[in-house]
Amino acid sequence: MPTNSRMPERRRRNKVETELLERAHRCLPSGVRNPTGSADYAMVVKEARGSRLWDTSGNEYIDYLLGSGPMLLGHAHPAVVTAVREHLERGSTYLMVNEPAIELAEEIVKAIPCAEKVCFHSSGSESTFFALRLARAYRGRDKILKFEGGFHGMSDYALMGNQWTQEPRDYPQAVANSAGIPHAVEGEVLVAPFNDIEATTAIIDRHHDELAAVIVEPMQRTIPPASGFLEALREITGHHGIVLIFDEIVTGFRLAYGGAQEYYGVVPDLCAVGKSLSGGHPISVLCGSKEIMTNVDPAHATAGSYVAQTGTFSGNPISSVAALATLETLREEGTYERLFAIGRRLKESLQDMLDEAGIPARVSGEPPAFEVWFGAREITDFRSTLSADSAMHARFIEALLDRGILKAHEKFFVSLAHTDEDVELTLEAFTSTIEELAHN
Ligand SMILES: Cc1ncc(COP(=O)(O)O)c(C=O)c1O
Structure with a gap:
């Protein structure tokens, strides 16, 4: 193991950060969440603003992790900070409905094509x-169908x-991804291959009278839907009266103001939105058709179908004002054009550089989120x-970190705070990283 003094600059930890890491290891059972999983790169975040993040030793990073996506406007965006600060003195959470939550629900109904009614969660x-x-x-009905690799x-x-x-x-058998899940649940989940509409249709046709829902990330991780896939899914679920759920926790407000359903032009029955909605404040949304959503209202649920939905912090005014400020900023002219221009430059340049270096690799996704x-x-x-080379990927992430570029394990998340200078610096880091990978 290299000694501290021989390590690349950004892997060196000062005394304060070293002690914080030791304390974290002592009391956080999952250990220290760090960008690579390698102890060399463990860090304690000090602060983040705009597109930049600093560790406690003072190293600066251009941030494409963005808190796993939420910081679409960049860290500590002034509009969000002001909205939150102004509301804090009026109380943080009431359980009961409040004006910011109502206003936010109205805005979501306007923004998201499937949204007629809205429930808040955290x-x-x-x-x-x-x-x-x-x-x-x-x-x-009890069973649900999901796609292999979808989160x-x-x-x-x-x-x-x-x-x-x-x-x-073998499809459609599910494999549990954690210990502690009752085996019975495995029997309630069918798994199909994403983008294979023939195999998916065959599973749905065989199990349609047991299936309550199909849930899908419309862009699965960073795999875009094949042409016609979502449309066909809409058709077959509609045909069998199965609820189609889009998990837009990542794509909501990121691919377009109306999310993936606007971007790809397919409207589900229900949809979950989170992350980019609220400038880094904990809130998520379940929205969808009036007919289905009405079942969370005891007065209007049909017999036996009432679903209680409550959560202590659901619809709290602080997350709601943060979301309203975020959405107002996202509605500004040219926002998505700018986001896509930044992402396209990074995504396409990365693919071109890898091709030129003769490193076989694929860059997948859409400009605002790619891998x-x-x-x-x-x-x-x-x-x-x-079939991807995960060891090479780990080296890529580490080499970028050494150059001050922080990316998520599974994605580059692009933000509106990334400047031309950030993009230039990132492209320089790509160039030297790819050279290093090509020669080692
Ligand atoms: C597509 C998708 N759905 C759901 C979740 C879970 O969201 P949370 O971490 O807010 O619980 C995530 C988190 O990364 C996600 O990417």
Whole structure:
């Protein structure tokens, strides 16, 4: 192991950060969450503003992790900070409905094509969990279908056949992604291959009278839907009266103001939105058709289909004002053009540089969220990602960190705070990183 003095600059930890890391290791059971999983790169974040983040030793990074996506406007955006600061003195949470929450619900109904009614929660896991329960209650059926490699949060139903799956089973059998999930739940989840409408249709046709819902990330991780895939899914679920749920926790307000359903032009029955909605404040949304959403209202639920939805912090005014300030900023002229221009430049340049260096790799996704797969053939579904060289990917992430570029494990998240200078510096870091990878 290199001694501290021989380490690249950004891997050196000062005394304060070293002590903080030791304290974290002592009391946080999952250890220290760090960008690579390697102890060399463990860091304690000191602060973040705009597109930049600093560790406690004073190293500065251009941030493409963005808190796993939420910081679409960049860190500590002045409009969000002001809105939150102004509201703080009026109390943080009331359980009861308040004006900012009502205004936010109205704005979501305007923004998201499927949204006629809205429920607030505090995390993506909660909203996808309630979406599935609501669909089961509405249909009076128990099973759900999800796509292999799709991530829908941490509930027992969601943690099946996701991107962490080591040994996939034959479709449609689910594999639990965590210990502690009752085996019975595996039997309630069917798994289909993303972007393969024939295989998916065959599974749905065989199980349609048991299926309450199909849940899908419209762009699965960073795999865009094949032409016609979402349309066909809409058609077959509609045909069998199965609820179609879009998990737009990542794509909501990121691919377009109306999310992936606006961007790809396919409207689901229910949708979960979170992350980019609220400038880094904990809130998520389940929204959808009046007919289904009405079942959370005891006065209007049909017999036996009432689903209680409550959460202590749901619809709190602080997250709501943060979201309203975020959405107001996103509605400004040219926002999405700018976001896509920044992302396109990074995504396309990365692919071009890898091609020129003769490193076989695919950059998948859409400009606001994309990923590189080393050595992989065309990326169309989870199984095509299994051929990617994960060791090379780890070296890529570490080499970028050494150059002050922080990316998420699974994605580059692009923000509106990334400047031309950030993009230039990132492209320089790509160039020297790729040279290093090509020669080692
Ligand atoms: C598509 C998707 N759904 C759900 C979730 C869970 O959201 P949260 O971490 O807010 O619970 C995530 C989190 O990354 C996600 O990417």
